[in-house]
Amino acid sequence: xxxxxxxxxxxxxxxxxxxxxxxxxxxxxxxxxxxxxxxxxxxxxxxxxxxxxxxxxxxxxxxxxxxxxxxxxxxxxxxxxxxxxxxxxxxxxxxxxxxxxxxxxxxxxxxxxxxxxxxxxxxxxxxxxxxxxxxxxxxxxxxxxxxxxxxxxxxxxxxxxxxxxxxxxxxxxxxxxxxxxxxxxxxxxxxxxxxxxxxxxxxxxxxxxxxxxxxxxxxxxxxxxxxxxxxxxxxxxxxxxxxxxxxxxxxxxxxxxxxxxxxxxxxxxxxxxxxxxxxxxxxxxxxxxxxxxxxxxxxxxxxxxxxxxxxxxxxxxxxxxxxxxxxxxxxxxxxxxxxxxxxxxxxxxxxxxxxxxxxxxxxxxxxxxxxxxxxxxxxxxxxxxxxxxxxxxxxxxxxxxxxxxxxxxxxxxxxxxxxxxxxxxxxxxxxxxxxxxxxxxxxxxxxxxxxxxxxxxxxxxxxxxxxxxxxxxxxxxx
DNA sequence: ATGTGC
Numbered sequence: 409x410x411x412x413x414x415x416x417x418x419x420x421x422x423x424x425x426x427x428x429x430x431x432x433x434x435x436x437x438x439x440x441x442x443x444x445x446x447x448x449x450x451x452x453x454x455x456x457x458x459x460x461x462x463x464x465x466x467x468x469x470x471x472x473x474x475x476x477x478x479x480x481x482x483x484x485x486x487x488x489x490x491x492x493x494x495x496x497x498x499x500x501x502x503x504x505x506x507x508x509x510x511x512x513x514x515x516x517x518x519x520x521x522x523x524x525x526x527x528x529x530x531x532x533x534x535x536x537x538x539x540x541x542x543x544x545x546x547x548x549x550x551x552x553x554x555x556x557x558x559x560x561x562x563x564x565x566x567x568x569x570x571x572x573x574x575x576x577x578x579x580x581x582x583x584x585x586x587x588x589x590x591x592x593x594x595x596x597x598x599x600x601x602x603x604x605x606x607x608x609x610x611x612x613x614x615x616x617x618x619x620x621x622x623x624x625x626x627x628x629x630x631x632x633x634x635x636x637x638x639x640x641x642x643x644x645x646x647x648x649x650x651x652x653x654x655x656x657x658x659x660x661x662x663x664x665x666x667x668x669x670x671x672x673x674x675x676x677x678x679x680x681x682x683x684x685x686x687x688x689x690x691x692x693x694x695x696x697x698x699x700x701x702x703x704x705x706x707x708x709x710x711x712x713x714x715x716x717x718x719x720x721x722x723x724x725x726x727x728x729x730x731x732x733x734x735x736x737x738x739x740x741x742x743x744x745x746x747x748x749x750x751x752x753x754x755x756x757x758x759x760x761x762x763x764x765x766x767x768x769x770x771x772x773x774x775x776x777x778x779x780x781x782x783x784x785x786x787x788x789x790x791x792x793x794x795x796x797x798x799x800x801x802x803x804x805x806x807x808x809x810x811x812x813x814x815x816x817x818x819x820x821x822x823x824x825x826x827x828x829x830x831x832x833x834x835x836x837x838x839x840x841x842x843x844x845x846x847x848x849x850x851x852x853x854x855x856x857x858x859x860x861x862x863x864x865x866x867x868x869x870x871x872x873x874x875x876x877x878x879x880x881x882x883x884x885x886x
Numbered sequence: 887a888t889g890t891g892c
Contacts, residue, residue: 481887505887506887506888507887507888508887510887543888543889543890544889602889606889611887611888612887612888612890613887613888614887615887648887649887650887650888651888651889653887653888654887654888655888657887657888658888736887
């Protein structure tokens with residue numbers, strides 16, 4: 409169904425802007441935000457997945473591709489696609505992906521950098537003990553069925569209600585820490601049970617807990633508003649919905665593959681979809697929201713354990729939350745399409761929402777700066793804190809989520825010896841703790857794009873502005 | 887991403 413065999417070439421529209429005009433089954437164009445260098449490393453599979461997304465029923469405006477995009481399951485990672493609410497629109501479980509609600513939370517501390525440098529090994533060991541990580545990392549908390557149901561409905565607010573955080577944390581979290589409309593009844597028993605021993609665990613893959621230092625400030629006013637200063641110590645948590653979100657995705661991808669509407673063959677089994685108005689579509693929406701809440705509660709719980717660990721080591725320290733934002737979501741939003749305000753269901757996979765100052769959906773807390781955008785780098789490289797800018801109107805109010813993979817996990821394993829990576833990180837002054845040096849190699853810097861170039865590109869297009877660059881000092885990995 | 891594939 410998708411125009412795979414046609415010779416598709418993005419047309420250069422402006423500096424760092426490219427467009428794929430509709431051909432074959434494509435209903436809308438694809439708008440790519442990338443430099444020449446970044447577009448040259450996007451493989452044919454990524455381009456194919458973008459044009460496939462642009463071929464789905466009810467797709468609105470254009471499909472957006474971020475500078476960090478690479479191929480994924482169904483949609484590429486780094487893709488934004490909105491679908492009209494109502495009869496013609498669809499929702500796709502593969503479009504959101506397996507790690508529902510995966511995102512980044514950044515906390516700010518008042519601990520002098522010199523003290524962190526002096527006690528780096530001790531801090532790394534304490535965090536590694538306190539925060540379960542890796543595929544088998546199991547939680548210190550054990551949850552019963554009622555608690556799991558509450559978490560799926562309440563998100564981070566559940567953790568705060570149970571003494572794991574402050575209400576200020578929720579103000580500094582997307583959706584105030586709770587996605588409305590979640591329904592645990594649409595989440596299978598198996599998916600719910602998988603949370604039993606997993607709340608407050610980091611997971612594996614590119615998930616991490618990093619202690620970082622603010623390396624440079626690029627927007628003094630926004631940095632002051634965010635509470636950021638040069639040489640400040642920050643904490644970033646990159647994690648998701650663990651087994652629960654994965655199981656929700658598995659369940660609904662299967663169900664959508666088995667229940668495709670008549671006359672609407674899926675372009676690809678990984679991109680099976682359901683009409684938004686169908687029972688299955690509505691059920692997935694409610695289950696996906698529960699998955700987002702699971703991820704929000706997970707990061708809130710991890711943040712609480714990190715705070716407890718730091719308070720033991722630095723009893724007088726103060727740790728506040730800058731922001732928490734997910735980058736694997738489907739969200740109901742209003743967008744202006746061809747001059748008309750439309751209600752859309754916007755899938756963001758490996759892309760964050762980016763509301764500029766003055767946008768009606770942005771709360772008062774960040775109206776002066778625009779919504780914070782947390783860009784996680786690869787292990788051992790920098791992260792960026794950006795704020796959404798006016799140009800985000802052209803990206804359906806979205807920005808990039810990271811550096812983006814350059815090599816597949818298998819390719820990375822071939823090119824990176826685990827031992828030499830550990831040595832290189834140590835040499836770079838980064839204290840790494842991991843349960844699996846083998847999996848660590850898959851996350852080696854050589855497997856990722858240059859986060860500074862990706863960030864430069866995103867900001868050059870006007871979708872976001874640089875606020876601060878963060879450099880890792882301690883990294884806890886699965 | 888994932889109690890790692892059907």
